Ligand SMILES: Nc1ncnc2c1ncn2[C@@H]1O[C@H](COP(=O)(O)OP(=O)(O)OP(=O)(O)O)[C@@H](O)[C@H]1O
């Protein structure tokens with residue numbers, strides 16, 4: 015299967031988290047991203063998709079193929095219209111959680127990918143964008 | 149609902165995680181394992197994750213908790229077969245399976261359990277015959 019260049023998948027259930035990981039894996043394989051970076055990417059997807067589902071009340075993951083000077087990559091945008099994050103710096107810290115997790119999702123995801131960006135608006139939602147280059 | 153199969157081999161319980169993990173599947177495995185430890189008096193647990201190409205913080209946390217619970221029920225847990233890419237990813241994620249024994253494969257896992265727990269009845273081979 016050759017994936018299309020642009021796709022948006024819902025994240026509304028645990029099954030959707032698994033599906034999002036699978037789709038990201040397929041794209042990464044198509045781009046020829048090596049196994050270690052594939053694994054890092056899908057693990058980051060798992061963390062961020064779970065955040066969308068658990069903290070954001072559900073949302074979407076958008077997939078795009080991007081390129082820069084002949085190099086291709088996969089860009090994933092996680093979006094929800096949940097409560098937002100009041101203090102992003104705090105939320106990014108390892109060990110910080112408002113739930114019963116380990117508080118490693120955001121900080122860990124950032125370490126696992128090449129590019130990471132987070133924006134959040136209290137009362138309106140959160141958007142996290144990551145890029146992994148081939 | 150699917151279940152993760154758990155095999156009993158003498159004093160050992162062998163959990164082989166074969167397919168992609170859904171959150172509720174991981175939780176069900178924890179329940180099943182605790183019940184089986186209580187029922188069988190197993191002293192060692194091997195969790196084989198060689199088929200897993202992804203371990204995220206949720207799965208890692210459940211596995212670590214499971215090992216801790218098993219220990220309270222007098223069973224030691226060894227995690228076996230972690231893929232190299234998974235190990236690299238877990239460390240970068242910030243997860244170190246503190247307090248969980250690991251081994252390269254099931255055979256080495258059994259050896260490790262024997263070292264920790266003394267002789268076990270679990271091997272199907274004849275190397276326990278003289279004990
Ligand atoms: N999409 C989101 N919407 C609202 N709040 C969020 C969102 N993502 C993260 N947060 C907040 O940031 C905190 C830290 O997130 P992080 O993923 O690092 O840890 P966690 O989800 O609590 O635990 P873990 O991911 O280790 O299981 C969360 O506890 C939550 O308060």
Ligand SMILES: [Mg+2]
Nearest residue numbers: 065115119120
């Ligand atoms: Mg999280």
